[in-house]
Amino acid sequence: MNKEVKIDEAIDKIQDGMIIMVGGFLGCGNPHRLVDKLVEKGTKDLTLICNDSSFPDYGVGKLIVNKQVKKLIASHVGTNPETGRQMNAGEMEVVLVPQGTLAEQVRAGGSGLGGFLTPTGVGTVVEEGKQKIEIEGIEYILELPLKADVALIAGQTADKFGNIEYFGATRNFNQLMATAADLVIAEVEEIVEVGEMDPNHVVTPGIFVTHLVNGGAK
Known part of the structure; x- marks a missing residue:
């Protein structure tokens, strides 16, 4: 099965009001061509789940500047002043989550778990509105899983079935x-035939990937 599609076909899958996850860490590991095409399309009222809002002119930060995001769930927003401006002006809802908690929420969503217990945030604003459980004298917050309609991810190499290899720190989220x-669109620098990749280097099995976009295409 060849999962490679044209970038326009992939982006057409994303509609107004959807929940999207975007991989990356301050732009490192963002699927830049997919993000740029989404900015060009102008899809709006998105709920964006990502580690951070990057920079105003880089990666997912462009979606913020273009006012396509109605709700942001992230662990860090300080490198994009526009995020703070929209948050303070009430133009965008921002949910700040400790980074390890955010990663575990996504992992729980992908693993089919109902949630997990963590002491991180106990006694702070993080616990507001959340259930707390005490175990052997220690208080924990019950954090719920995160899932999305679409995930936009970036990898280094993939075969046509969607098995993905990452390069260094770009693996991150x-x-x-x-x-x-529910739908995963992966932008990779190179797409090879099935059987050409060393299976020991595969991190994301192709069964998780819906569509591939060749990010290295000229």
Whole structure:
């Protein structure tokens, strides 16, 4: 099965109001061509789940600047002043989540778990509105899983079935998000034939990937 599609066909799958996850860490590991095409399309009222809002002119930060996001769930927003401006002006809802908690929420969503217990955030604003459970004298917050309609991820190499290899730190949230969405679109630098990849280097099995976009195409 060849999962490679043209970038326009892939982006057409994303509609107004959807929940999307986007891999990356301050732009490193963002699927840049997919993000740029989504900005060009102008899809709006999105709920964006990502580690951070990057920079105003880089990666997912462009979606914020273009006012396509109605709700942001992230662990860090300080490098994009527009995120703070929209949040303070009431133009966009921002949910700040401790980074490890965010990663575990995505993992729980991809694993089919009902949630998990963590002491992170106990006694802070993080616990507001959440259930707390005490075990052996220690208080924990019950954090719920995160799932998305679509995940946009970035990898280094994939075969045509969608098995993906990542390069270094670009792996970050991409491998988790590949498991936690109904539809997964992967942008990779190179697409090879099935059987050409060393199976020991595969991190995301192709069974999780719906569509492939060749991010290295000229």
